[in-house]
Amino acid sequence: MLEIRNLHAGVEDAEILHGINLAVNAGEIHAIMGPNGSGKSTLAQVLAGHEAYSVTEGEVIYEGQDLLDMDPDERAVHGVFLAFQYPVEIPGVNSAYFLRTALNALRTARDEEEVDAIDFLTLIRDKLKLVEMDEKFLKRSVNEGFSGGEKKRHEILQMAVLEPRLSILDETDSGLDIDALRVVANGVNTLHSADKATIVVTHYQRLLNNIVPDFVHVMLDGRIVQSGDKTLALELEEKGYDWIKEEHATHSV
Amino acid sequence: MTGSKKNTRHTASNHTSWIQKFESSPNGQPLRALRQRAIADFDRLGYPTTADEAWKSVNPSALIRTNFGPAPPASLADAELEPFIYPDLQTIRLVFVNGYYAPEHASDIPEGITIANLADVYDHPLVKAHLGKLAQTADLAFTALNTAFMRDGVFIHVQRNITVEAPVHILFITTASETPTISHPRNLIIADENSQLSIVETYAGIGSAAYFTNAVTEIIARDNASVNSIRLELQGTAGLHVANFQAQLGRSSRMTFHDFTLGGAFVRNDVSAYMRGEGSEATVNGFYALEGSQHVDNYTLLEHAEPHCPSHELYKGILGGSSRAIFRGKIHVHQKAQHTDAYQQNENILLSDNARVNTKPQLEIYADEVKCSHGATIGQLDENALFYLQARGIPKAEAKRILLRAFADDIIGRVTLAPVRSHLSDLIDTRLEHIDARETA
Structure with a gap:
């Protein structure tokens, strides 16, 4: 589904990603772990198409197409979804309007019929249950005054409405209490299926107790330095990142 | 020294022409004393220059250099009026074309309210008592000019305990003319005790010729009255617009004012709410969306003279091209005005590198127990x-x-008259699309 080949990217003259290689197939859950500043979030933002980052080398092929050639909205139309680490507040735009506009933007771009307000309400009520959110959220401005947990659940709600094929969760677990973490993980697990892929970017192993990955990759200084199965995450939890840093330093020399 | 100062201010040739025009007007003209005082004030003040504090960041040269003459009377077809009226709203309508009252477009007037063309009611005791009392001419050259030359406009008197259900819609339309024209619309509105009134003022231009609308509106809200006022400024691309809106609030009265500036080459709005009665409440909000070389100037004054008066002020603007906006909001809390609660905010979004905003809050507080807050933002559209x-x-x-x-809706959403709100909503959508198209072109 997704193939990242030798991806170099950064901001202005500072390169952050120094050659990422990663292949993700349908049905798989990949976890990308790493200490702060290793480039995990940059990778997530580059995949979503944030303008602040420029790609200097390499390519990203998504379902046979050049992902880097697409605008952020085209990527969404093709089924790519980023759950933001820091969801953006949009004063004056209520959640219901936002969600319906986004859904209809995708449907219009795919030559499908738009969803009217009544059908949307039926649809959204169902999705709200999944993330255990109250209907009153729909009337509030997007993310404005939401707690950290509410923001993250709202991200998963968007994922539930838009039904992406490739979901990238950028530190969705950061700042969550255990109840919110359970809700978020349950949402992600429910939405995952054999024809979809999920990339979970996280700093902590905790989330991976609830979302069990098929593969775990460790990022360090803008590179994936180690890949393994879920046991790698447990090892990281136990020993921290230092041993990998040392091992990697030895390898490099 | 006064002489030399006077000389620099009076270089504009049409300054003297105003004085001559006044002197050649018939001596028997009504309100002669008021007019004479006004023209003397204008003579002394001259046209404003950038040396005047209140016009500091403005270059009013377009106002000064152009020799505006009186507009010829013109008639307006119903179809030309149509874009500015609300078919879904029952209004009491008065239309003025090129400054002249157009009775053929007026609607019927219900009981309990006196509405007339001002020029027809100079002898009315309330007109004699109140005209020119709020809009003083001593410091404001354009208000002085209006007072010296005013003729048509609206006089409204709502008797006590009367709620006027239908809003009064006053339209001042200027039609295109080959020579630059000027009109001086003048309105006086008096809402007696416990009365309730809504007004919509529409100032619009048809065509792309230069003209100057110099309007003055005085509103008196007596004890416990409620006056809801909306102003739409839809002047033509070469239209110059100076408007002075002065309201006085009696005890426990409420006045809301919403201004929408969407047109005009140069617009200067002075808005003041004088809270003269305890517990009165003033709301003054504005929205402007500018493009090209448009220039809009909003000067507001919220005067808290008595205790327990809340005031709310929010002005928001979107600027494209090389447009320019100035906001100066003054809150003056008199020593006596304890428990004042005044809030002021000005927010701007710049869509272009060449657009500019100057914003200046000014707080003068002489009372001790006061809640007063103000803030201003100028930024680009949030990239994130x-x-x-x-x-x-x-x-x-x-x-x-x-x-x-969403940024504009914050103001549009506060307009309570639904048909006006939805009309504004369409106007602003079209306008924003236009501004954005010019930016991305």
Whole structure:
């Protein structure tokens, strides 16, 4: 589904990603772990198409197409979804309007019929249950005054409405209490299926107790330095990142 | 020294022409004393220059250099009026074309309210008692000019305990003319005790010729009265617009004012609310959306003279091209005005590198127990919010529109008359699309 080949990217003259290689197939859950500043979030933002980052080398092929050639909205139309680490507040735009506009933007771009307000309400009520959110959220401005947990659940709600094929969760677990973490993980697990892929970017192993990955990759200084199965995450939890840093330093020399 | 100062101010040749015009006007003209005082004030003040504090950041040269003559009377077809009226709203309508009252477009007037063309009621005791009392001419050259030359406009008197259900819609339309014309609309509105009134003032231009509208509106809200006022400034691309809106609030009265400046080459708005009665409440909000070389100037004064008066003020603007906006909001809390609660905010979005905003809050507080807050923001469209919307599949142009609309909705949403709100909503959508198209072109 997704193939990242030798991806170099950064901001202005500072390169952050120094050659990422990663292949993700349908049905798989990949976890990308790493200490702060290793480039995990940059990778997530580059995949979503944030303008602040420029790609200097390499390519990203998504379902046979050049992902880097697409605008952020085209990527969404093709089924790519980023759950933001820091969801953006949009004063004056209520959640219901936002969600319906986004859904209809995708449907219009795919030559499908738009969803009217009544059908949307039926649809959204169902999705709200999944993330255990109250209907009153729909009337509030997007993310404005939401707690950290509410923001993250709202991200998963968007994922539930838009039904992406490739979901990238950028530190969705950061700042969550255990109840919110359970809700978020349950949402992600429910939405995952054999024809979809999920990339979970996280700093902590905790989330991976609830979302069990098929593969775990460790990022360090803008590179994936180690890949393994879920046991790698447990090892990281136990020993921290230092041993990998040392091992990697030895390898490099 | 006074002489030399006077000389520099009076270089504009049409300054003297105003004085001559006044002197050649018939001596028996009504309100002669008021007019004479006004023209003397104008003579002393001269046209404002950038040396005047209140005009500091403005170059009013377009106002000064152009020799505006009186507009010829013109008639307006119903079809020409149509874009400015609300078919879904029952209004009491008065129309003025090129400054002249057009009775053929007026609607019937219900009981309990006196509405007349001002020029027909100079002898009315309330007109004699109140005209020119709020809008003083001593410091304001254009108000002085209006007072010296005023003729048509609206006089409204709502008797006590009367709620006027239908809003009064006053339209001042200027039609295109080969030579630059000027009109001086003048309105006096008096709402007696416990009365309730809504007014919509529409100032619009048809065509792209230069003209100058110099309007003055005085509103008196007596004890416990409620006056709801909306002003739409839809002047033509070469239209110059100076408007002085002065309201006085009696005990426990409420006045709301919403200004929407969407047109005009140069617009200067002076708005003041004088809270003279205890517990009165003033709301003054404004929105401007500018493009090209448009220039809009909002000077507001919220005067808290008595205790327990809340005031709310929010002005928001969207600027494209090389447009320019100035906001100066003064809150003056008199020593006696304890428990004042005044809030003022000015927010701006610049869509272009060449657009400019100057914003200046000014607080003068002489009372001790006062809650007073103010703030101003000038920024670009939030790039992160744009990316967030795009990442959800919404194309960039649509995402921009959503964000700008949400910014404007904050003001539009406060307009309580639904048909006016939806009309404004359409006008602003069209305008924002136009501004954005020019930016991305």
